[in-house]
Amino acid sequence: MPEYSCLVVEDSPMMRQLLVFALGRLKNLRVTEADDGVDGLRKLAAARYDIILTDINMPIMDGLKLVKRVRSDPNHKDTPIVIITTEGAGEDRQRALQLGANAYITKPIQAPQVIATVKELLRIE
Amino acid sequence: MSENSRKDSTPPPDLSKEREEMLRSFRRNAALTERFMDEYARMRSRLLEVEGENEGLRARLGSPEGEPRGHAGAPPSRAKLATEDVDARFAELEEEFAHLASLFVAGNQLHAALTTRSVVRRIRDVLGQLIGAQAYALYFLSSDGTELAPITSEGVPTERLQRMPIQSSRFGEVLKAHKACIEEEHAVNEVNWEAPPALIPLVAEERAVGLIAIYGLLAQKERFTRTDFELFRLLGEHTGPALIGASLFEQSGHRLPGAEVIYSAAL
Numbered sequence: 001m002p003e004y005s006c007l008v009v010e011d012s013p014m015m016r017q018l019l020v021f022a023l024g025r026l027k028n029l030r031v032t033e034a035d036d037g038v039d040g041l042r043k044l045a046a047a048r049y050d051i052i053l054t055d056i057n058m059p060i061m062d063g064l065k066l067v068k069r070v071r072s073d074p075n076h077k078d079t080p081i082v083i084i085t086t087e088g089a090g091e092d093r094q095r096a097l098q099l100g101a102n103a104y105i106t107k108p109i110q111a112p113q114v115i116a117t118v119k120e121l122l123r124i125e
Numbered sequence: 126m127s128e129n130s131r132k133d134s135t136p137p138p139d140l141s142k143e144r145e146e147m148l149r150s151f152r153r154n155a156a157l158t159e160r161f162m163d164e165y166a167r168m169r170s171r172l173l174e175v176e177g178e179n180e181g182l183r184a185r186l187g188s189p190e191g192e193p194r195g196h197a198g199a200p201p202s203r204a205k206l207a208t209e210d211v212d213a214r215f216a217e218l219e220e221e222f223a224h225l226a227s228l229f230v231a232g233n234q235l236h237a238a239l240t241t242r243s244v245v246r247r248i249r250d251v252l253g254q255l256i257g258a259q260a261y262a263l264y265f266l267s268s269d270g271t272e273l274a275p276i277t278s279e280g281v282p283t284e285r286l287q288r289m290p291i292q293s294s295r296f297g298e299v300l301k302a303h304k305a306c307i308e309e310e311h312a313v314n315e316v317n318w319e320a321p322p323a324l325i326p327l328v329a330e331e332r333a334v335g336l337i338a339i340y341g342l343l344a345q346k347e348r349f350t351r352t353d354f355e356l357f358r359l360l361g362e363h364t365g366p367a368l369i370g371a372s373l374f375e376q377s378g379h380r381l382p383g384a385e386v387i388y389s390a391a392l
Contacts, residue, residue, distance in 0.1 A: 012246075014231070014234045014250040014255075015250065018255075021226045108254055108256075111223050112223075
């Protein structure tokens with residue numbers, strides 16, 4: 001069974017832990033955590049990831065800037081990106097999708113939704 | 126003995142009791158976390174069993190020896206009913222997993238910080254991200270115990286964030302009774318300033334120290350769920366000790382207690 005790697009970029013420790021818990025259900029997925037966009041970019045420069053999950057509202061570098069930077073990097077231009085937004089943040093969601101994000105998940109996050117989105121983008125049965 | 130060395134080994138007497146209380150709270154939280162982990166492991170194991178049963182049923186449905194496939198108009202086969210039953214149980218387990226994960230993460234995170242700012246942030250995350258509160262405020266009791274003062278809030282207009290006397294107020298009654306007041310019958314996704322749908326007293330060592338008022342949930346969430354009720358209980362029991370512990374740690378200049386202090390406090 002192939003192994004996949006996932007980068008979770010989220011500044012809230014609580015949300016990060018919930019995401020890691022949910023993703024832990026996928027046995028062949030290795031999850032790495034990043035505190036914000038800058039930390040995320042640092043980790044992307046050091047390793048290859050099959051999928052990125054990122055929050056939108058973060059200090060230092062927000063999710064929109066991260067999506068833009070990832071898409072302009074030849075090494076990650078095709079890496080699937082899932083953004084995590086609040087229900088009311090329609091504009092941010094649209095902007096992120098225009099910048100190249102592949103899918104979105106709304107808060108409060110539900111584990112089945114997270115798993116289904118990741119499995120679909122990674123084409124895991 | 127110099128002043129510095131005395132500081133390093135012996136806590137001021139007034140802090141000893143608070144430290145003891147803080148440690149007791151940590152131990153309680155550790156036990157709670159352990160319980161959640163056991164429950165989580167049990168559910169995971171059951172989930173694997175159900176997945177195995179489901180696989181078996183699917184294999185039987187697809188194999189030539191399996192029961193004949195139903196056709197239009199025919200009553201559902203036993204295998205189909207069994208598969209539906211497994212799917213329903215799987216959905217139940219998913220819900221249970223999400224429920225336990227939320228409780229575990231909330232409990233774990235509340236006590237994973239030792240600065241007041243971080244603890245407050247985690248409380249906000251529980252209220253906003255896990256419960257889905259649209260408007261809420263966290264109040265703490267004034268040092269003379271006569272008023273509730275707002276500490277943090279979301280979606281509450283400034284003019285409503287006043288210090289509130291304990292005497293003859295609904296908040297005060299909830300605080301004195303040590304009993305949460307929660308709307309269980311009606312929709313709570315519209316803000317109600319006059320009668321907040323959830324008032325949760327914060328208790329530390331059997332003393333009321335503050336209160337969380339939730340004025341309304343996000344539009345997409347009509348009612349409180351089973352998980353929310355458990356989170357209210359967790360917030361009521363753990364918010365006070367977490368805030369007090371963080372505040373004492375900051376007051377002590379972020380000094381960590383040595384083994385001697387922990388040992389003497391644990392006796």
